[in-house]
Amino acid sequence: MATRIDQSNKAGWLMAGPGIFLMTAFIIVPFFLAFAFSLTNQRLASPNATEYVGFDNYRGLLGVAVFTLEPERDDAGEVVIDDDGEISYPRLRNFTRNNPDYPNLAGKREWFSWQWGDDRIVILAADVVFMKALINTFTFVFVVAPVQAAVALGLALLINQKMRGISIFRALYFMPVVVSIVVVSLLWRFIYAPGDGLLNNLLGFFSFGAFDPRDWLGNPNTALGSIMAMSIWQGVGFHMVIWLSGLQTISPTLYEAASIEGANKRQQFRYVTWPGLRNTAVLILIVITMQAFALFAQIDVMTNGGPLDSTQVLVFQAVERGYGKQDISGGSTISVLLFVIVLSISLIQRYLTREKN
Amino acid sequence: MKHILKTTVAIGAMLVSTTAMAQTELSLWYHGAGSANAEEALVNQLVEDFNASQSDWNVVLETFPQLAYNDAVGAAALAGELPDILDVDGPIMPNWAWANYMQPLGIDEALIADFLPGTIGRWDGEVYSVGLWDAAVAIMTRRSTLEKYDIRVPTIAEPWTGDEFNAALEVIAASGDFDYPLDLGMAWTGEWYPYAFSPFLQSFGGDIVDRSTYQSAEGVLNGDEAIAFGEWWQGLFENNLAPGTSQDAAVRETGLLEGNYAMAWNGNWAALPVVEKFGDDALFLPAPDFGNGSTIGAASWQFGISGTSENSDGAREFIEFAIQQKYLSAFSDGTGLVPSTKAAAAETANYQPGGPLEVFFDLSEAQALVRPVTPGYVVSAKVFEKALSDIANGADVADTLDAAVDEINEDIERNSGYGH
Numbered sequence: 001m002a003t004r005i006d007q008s009n010k011a012g013w014l015m016a017g018p019g020i021f022l023m024t025a026f027i028i029v030p031f032f033l034a035f036a037f038s039l040t041n042q043r044l045a046s047p048n049a050t051e052y053v054g055f056d057n058y059r060g061l062l063g064v065a066v067f068t069l070e071p072e073r074d075d076a077g078e079v080v081i082d083d084d085g086e087i088s089y090p091r092l093r094n095f096t097r098n099n100p101d102y103p104n105l106a107g108k109r110e111w112f113s114w115q116w117g118d119d120r121i122v123i124l125a126a127d128v129v130f131m132k133a134l135i136n137t138f139t140f141v142f143v144v145a146p147v148q149a150a151v152a153l154g155l156a157l158l159i160n161q162k163m164r165g166i167s168i169f170r171a172l173y174f175m176p177v178v179v180s181i182v183v184v185s186l187l188w189r190f191i192y193a194p195g196d197g198l199l200n201n202l203l204g205f206f207s208f209g210a211f212d213p214r215d216w217l218g219n220p221n222t223a224l225g226s227i228m229a230m231s232i233w234q235g236v237g238f239h240m241v242i243w244l245s246g247l248q249t250i251s252p253t254l255y256e257a258a259s260i261e262g263a264n265k266r267q268q269f270r271y272v273t274w275p276g277l278r279n280t281a282v283l284i285l286i287v288i289t290m291q292a293f294a295l296f297a298q299i300d301v302m303t304n305g306g307p308l309d310s311t312q313v314l315v316f317q318a319v320e321r322g323y324g325k326q327d328i329s330g331g332s333t334i335s336v337l338l339f340v341i342v343l344s345i346s347l348i349q350r351y352l353t354r355e356k357n
Numbered sequence: 358m359k360h361i362l363k364t365t366v367a368i369g370a371m372l373v374s375t376t377a378m379a380q381t382e383l384s385l386w387y388h389g390a391g392s393a394n395a396e397e398a399l400v401n402q403l404v405e406d407f408n409a410s411q412s413d414w415n416v417v418l419e420t421f422p423q424l425a426y427n428d429a430v431g432a433a434a435l436a437g438e439l440p441d442i443l444d445v446d447g448p449i450m451p452n453w454a455w456a457n458y459m460q461p462l463g464i465d466e467a468l469i470a471d472f473l474p475g476t477i478g479r480w481d482g483e484v485y486s487v488g489l490w491d492a493a494v495a496i497m498t499r500r501s502t503l504e505k506y507d508i509r510v511p512t513i514a515e516p517w518t519g520d521e522f523n524a525a526l527e528v529i530a531a532s533g534d535f536d537y538p539l540d541l542g543m544a545w546t547g548e549w550y551p552y553a554f555s556p557f558l559q560s561f562g563g564d565i566v567d568r569s570t571y572q573s574a575e576g577v578l579n580g581d582e583a584i585a586f587g588e589w590w591q592g593l594f595e596n597n598l599a600p601g602t603s604q605d606a607a608v609r610e611t612g613l614l615e616g617n618y619a620m621a622w623n624g625n626w627a628a629l630p631v632v633e634k635f636g637d638d639a640l641f642l643p644a645p646d647f648g649n650g651s652t653i654g655a656a657s658w659q660f661g662i663s664g665t666s667e668n669s670d671g672a673r674e675f676i677e678f679a680i681q682q683k684y685l686s687a688f689s690d691g692t693g694l695v696p697s698t699k700a701a702a703a704e705t706a707n708y709q710p711g712g713p714l715e716v717f718f719d720l721s722e723a724q725a726l727v728r729p730v731t732p733g734y735v736v737s738a739k740v741f742e743k744a745l746s747d748i749a750n751g752a753d754v755a756d757t758l759d760a761a762v763d764e765i766n767e768d769i770e771r772n773s774g775y776g777h
Contacts, residue, residue, distance in 0.1 A: 041771050045431055045456040048773055060767075093759055107763050109756065128760070194603050218603030220750070304546060307602060307750040323428075325736045325768070 031339070037332035044326035057333040063126030064111070065104050067095065071118050079118055089120055096124070130334070133305075133312035136224055140231075140313065141292040148232045148239060149284050153277075155236065156243035157269075170244075174237040181234060185301035188230045192216035192302075217303055220310035227298050227311060235291065239284050246280030247273070282353045286346055293342050314338045380415040383671045384440035386430065388658060390420035395691030402687075407678045414671040416442070434458045434664075441666040442675055445486055446548070447656025448728040448738070450478040454485045455732035455776050457664040461485055464677055472680075475655025475725045476697040481776070487676065488659035489685050490694035493717040493725065494553055495641040495653075497613055497631050498620040503640070506532065513643050513651075513716075513723050519560075519589070522645035526598045529619045539599045540618035543749065544606040550742035551728060552654045553622060554590075559726060560647040561586035565741050566765060571731045571777045574765040578741075579758040586647070587754035594749045602746045625717040626693050632713040641716045643724065655725035657694065695721050732775040736768045 038057050042050045071087045072080040080088040096105045108124035111131055115121075125131045159169050176184060191198045194215035203211040216226045254272050263271065296315040299305060305312040305320070314334055322331020385404065389396040397420060404418045419440070421429050427449065433439050434456070445453055453459045461483040469477055469487055478486035503510055508525045511517045517525070529538035542549060555565055563583030566574045577583065593599045600608075600618075613621040614634050621627075622644075631639045643651045660679060662672040685701035688694065689708060695717050702708035708718045728734060744761040748754055769775060 043772065045434065045452070045458070046772060047455060047457055047776070091755070093755060097759060107767075109760050109763075193605060195605075215603050218601065218750075306746055308747055308752055320739075324739055327736075327768070327771075 034332040034335045034339075037329050038336050040329055042328040042332070044323065044328050046326075053329075057329050058337075059126070060330075061127045061130045061333060061337070063108065064131075065108055065124045067092075067102075067105060067122045067124055068116075069113075069120040069122050071120075087118060087120075092122060092124075129305075129309055129312055130317060132309045133314050133317045136311060137293060137295065137313045139224065140228060140295055141289055143228050144232055144235075144292045145285060145288045147228075148236055148288055149281075151232065152236045152239035152284070153243050155240045156247055157273075159240075160244055160247045173240055176234045177237040181297045182301055184230070184234050185298045188226075189217070189302050192226050192230075194218055218307055220308045223303055223307060223310045227295075227302060231292075231295070231298055235288070239288065242284055242287075243277070243280060246277045250276035282349070285353070286349055289345060289349065290342055293338065293345075380413060381668055381671060383414050383416045383442060383668055383675060385416050385418045385442040385675070386426075386440045387418060387420045387444050388423045388426035388446075390422045392423075392692075394693070396688070399684075399688055399691045403679055403684055407675055410678065411674070414668070414674065416675055430458065437665065439663040439665050441663060441668050442672045443661050443663050444658050445478070445661050446658055447475065447478055447486070447488065448548075448552075448734050450486050450659065450661065451480045451730050452732040452735045453661075454480040459485050459661045460664045460666070460669060462487065462662060462673065462676065463669070464673055468677060468680065471699065472697045473655070473695070473721050473725070475657075475721060475727055476659065478656065478659050478661070480730065486659035486661035487680055488657055488697060489680060489688045490657055490692070490696055491655055491721050491725070492624050492626065492657045493653055493655075493695055493721045494556075494622060494624045495628075495643065495717065495720060496620050497623050497628065498640050498642065499635050499638045500640050501638050502529075502619050510640065511642050511645075513719060516643040516651040517645040519645055519647035523589075526593075530596070530598055535619045536612075536617045537598065537600050538619045539593065540604075540609065540612050540621040540623075541593070541599050542604075542609055542622060543600060543602050543746070544604040544609040546742065546746075548738065550745055551738040553624075554745055555728065555741065556644055556652045556654055556726065557590070557647065558583060558586045559652050560644065560649050561589070562647075562649040564729070565737050566729045566731065566733070566769075568729060571729065571733070572769055572774055574737070574762045578744075578765070579755065579762045582649075583758055584755055587748050587758055589647075590745065591748050591751070591754060595751070601749050625695055625714055628714050628717065629693055629707070639713075641714075641720075643720060650724070652724045652726045653720055655721060655727045731777065733765070733769050733772060737765045740764045740768075 039052060039054060040050045041053050041056075069089050069092065071089055074080055082088040092110055095102045096108055099105070105124060108126050109128045111123045111125040111128050113120055113122040155173055159166055159173070194200070194217075195213055197213075197216070199216065200211070200213040204213065214222060216222050250273060254276070255268060258268050258272050294315055295313050296319065299311055299313055299316045300319075303311040305316055315338065318331045318334040318338070320331075321327045321334065387400050389400060391397070400418060400420070404416045408415055427446075430439070430443065430445075430453070439458060443453075443459065445459070450459070462485055464484065464487070466484065469484070472487065473491050475491045476488035477484060478488075500510065503525075506525070506528045508528070509517070509521065511521075526538045529535060542553065551565065558564065558578075561582045563580060563586055564574075564577045567577045594601045608617060610627075612618040613623075614630060628639075628641060631641075644653055645651060660676045662669050662676070666672055680697070682698065682701045682704065685696040685698060686704040689696040689701065689705045693707065693714075695714075696702045696705055696708055699718070699722075702715075702718050703710065706712060707714040709715070729737065731737075740761045744757050747757050
């Protein structure tokens, strides 16, 4: 059935042509290439022919196993307690390395473990670094998306009023967005510097010296949090502007009507502002989520994934493997997985925020 | 009048192009764009001298910033646009040779007979690259510091033993006179880690990969010797004997001079400021011997011929021209690096007998060991770097080394043994 799209619409196709061509060349083709590469052992530079390996790359990333580690027992069958009063276990490497009795553990490493009676339940992963990157990325997204959206909304409400000099504040909040993320990351490395870095100094000053200086990026407990705080600060201005545009589409007559009806500020926000921002909220949530999944520059400049993999994330790992370790297939596999994750989350968000009528 | 002028210009252009036609153009890529010292000027001079010395070839130089250089070569190789002459970092050369980015040099080996072993890049039984200089690292400190704590001054013939070295660090740490007794340069991520720290592992008796076959790291990077190295390494940071991975790069540069650190593990390129500051008090000491000899890394940037070059004769001629003694000396004087031959060293200000940096030449000559000569080094270097920083940050030593071994072995397997 012919429609107007393919009939007598040459001009339309002609105008869409460049866009379609560019999108095909730079988005669609690379995506299918990445998927194809992820099924091979493609290298960045190698004289060897590329071979098809099936889903080996996916197995290498996603493989997990559960193993119950029994404590060491002495001749009488009693559990051996070491000098610190802890139960003593055999080393996991006795089972995972060159042990024909446990073929399913070969090449796997401890991801995490917990105590179960005298036993220790160990979850092993084929690629612990990837697993940590996956968890860190999700943590980052689940903290940054709501916090950044909320802070941006707060700022937008604050600067959405007629006051002298308000544009100064608008410019101020928007400034970090215009500066390159690499520059911002370098600056924040100085702020987070251990010992007498700026943040340590400030906290020391305000606590009258009671604050113990910290190594913000060098401590596995604070590294990811520090990067989150800095990323929220950097991105918040952009989303503030989008919120602001949403706020200004709400007709002032609605507020006038609400105040005539006797609504206070809180009720105005709840029943006028928030419903009016619905579409903006959906847009912002999806945009922040996608941006947060693509976290890379901050990691590359500030921590390189360390210390102890506490800031490994998916995109950084994809680049590190594909480029740094010349393993294009490994990098492609991570990219494909990331695509699937982001797509599923966007679809879920679309479903949850759909118009219900 | 205007017309005449035009014609003259056109004829002039024709003349220029015909003289150029007689020469074949050779492209040369070099990593030293924007270098802080005289390196870039020296390369320009070298190219000019070569072009003036003969009429068959005309070398055209293109320089890149070091950070972008390897990526540029990789991209050019994929696009089939490699230049005729490349410069290449020594440990990476086997990877490029294996990937056919480079072809054997084919120069007369008599020309490089007295070159330091680290300056000659061999792969698969053939010479692929040759360098005008090498680099060496040493423990930099002051004689007065050692005397103050009653520590023996070691020599190349009799370096510190591991126990002596550890005891020295403990004594200095206990005095509280310094922030840290030893500065390893943990702020310098990247190639510094395998270059500067794998010699310690080798001195313990381990290595990054088994050099007899280059097919596995099992038992070498996670054997008892390697685990002993790992425990020692972790202890340095646990006991606050050395600043860890979050060391400030600025303090790395100045810490020894300003008295933050008692000793620094650093390269010859950082030695001149130490001599200027401390004069005769400055000491450059060999690495401690942990049981398997005292050793340092070797191989710096070298020249080679690209795999696709159709003018390998010209490229070879240029490289033979470049490795003349006067250029070895000139580069050393300009950049502070170790010249490739003893004869060239004698002509330099710093490395001549009695010169302030003479000891670095002796170190390179006596105990340099190149990093594993395998195309897989590119990957194992990264794995090694991560393992060392994880261990420094408190990760379990045996598990971390096991994981590193697994990753290296898997990579070797996926590359069908890297052509060994």
